[in-house]
Amino acid sequence: MRTLLSKFIENPTHFKKQLLQWANSYREVVFLDSNSYPQKYSSFDCVLAVDGFTSIKTDYHNAFEDLKQYQGQTKDWLFGYLSYDLKNDTEDLYSANFDGLEFPELYFFQPKKLFILNGNQLEMHYLRFCDDEMEADYNDIINGSLYSEVSTGIAIQQRISKESYIAKIGKMLEHIQRGDIYEANFCMEFYAEKALINPLEVYQKLNTISEAPFSVYLKNENQFLLSASPERYLKKVDSKVISQPIKGTSKRFSESDLDDKSKNDLESNEKERSENIMIVDLVRNDLSRTASKGSVEVEELCGIYSFQQVHQMISTITSQVENTISPVEIVRTTFPMGSMTGAPKISAMNIIENLEETKRGLYSGAVGYFTPNGDFDFNVVIRSILYNSQNQYVSYSVGSAITSLSEPEKEYEECLLKAKAMFAVLS
Secondary structure, eight states: OEEEEEEEOSOHHHHHHHHHHHHTTSSEEEEEEOTTOOOTTOOOSEEEEEEEEEEEEEOSTTHHHHHHHHHHHHOSOEEEEEOGGGHHHHSSOOOOSBOSSOOOSEEEEEEEEEEEEETTEEEEEEEGGGGGGHHHHHHHHHHOOOOOOOOOOOOOEESSOHHHHHHHHHHHHHHHHHTSOSEEEEEEEEEESSOOOOHHHHHHHHHHHHOOTEEEEEEETTEEEEEEEOOEEEEEETTEEEEEOEEEEEEOOSSHHHHHHHHHHHHHOHHHHHHHHHHHHHHHHHHHTTSOTTOOEEEEEEEEEEOSSEEEEEEEEEEEOOTTSOHHHHHHTTOSOGGGTEESHHHHHHHHHHHOSBOOTTTTSEEEEEOTTSOEEEEOOOSEEEEETTTTEEEEEEEEEEOTTOOHHHHHHHHHHHHHHHHHHHO
């Protein structure tokens, strides 16, 4: 059971910075920020969970069943992540590529302290045994001074050279021509070793230039995710399930006429639309595994949305589920998200594993939460920096969807466009 305390916040933007600064002293932190981006299915402006009371941390073996039991027994707020390599739990797959980050493959915790901000209204939800700390914590937050250690620039290396990337895309196109797959998301890593960064400062810089609707600052002791994700993977509200895959990207321009042209070109681009529609079909199939009969619908097909760095093509697919179905089962039957795999899903994941050179780990996984009544919301971990401060390894990956219409040079340029913000804040 939790105690609720409400507060009026005069300056929510400043308060969010104070809140995150205060939170960073804890071992476990998940901070989710919508950045006031206008979206139909938003539940809050930001939410912060800190200080784990209970937790689950495991590799992929039996991971979803373990999470299902943990969520069912706890029946409380749970925050954490699902790594891409949980695919090995749901299918006969493997992950053998290099892993410099060494994050657990699944991690969730039950926070002692939870903060939900909507407009000027703050709700503090504390477990009963620590609710005597609520007023003192609030005073510490609003009286805390903002400070920042200045990180020095680090030298970023590219795991796959341009020549190697183009050769690998050629092999992927051969798979498409043979009919092994229709589409696959191919990713490559940028990294630095012996890297010393201030994760909170890097996150704040990244968030400032991106203002993404599914931004995350996640800390698990020495492991950090600094995410400016624009994409929702999966959300459940009561009996409704919502998936919003992104496929299709074009560049932003400072000149309004060029920016409008880029946006219109994306909307009419045959290759980008075919990418998106293939994944919509895959998501419809995934949702149907737990949906009430005939309830899967495409609410919006290939909508164009603008973010600070890029324009994106986003579709919205929904379904209805019975209340007898476990929320973890809904996640398990749709994971990993189709936008980061391809179609057919299993074949695409096999080909991805053989051609990529880095274990994806948390990249192209999901971060989010479960509520006490079994609702949930998860993002897609893209446009994100991952950092292990213990072994001083920092990494970010980018990818694009390869179809029969793909031109390797253009796909490479799209990857560099997506990497632009992460590169800027690190170097």
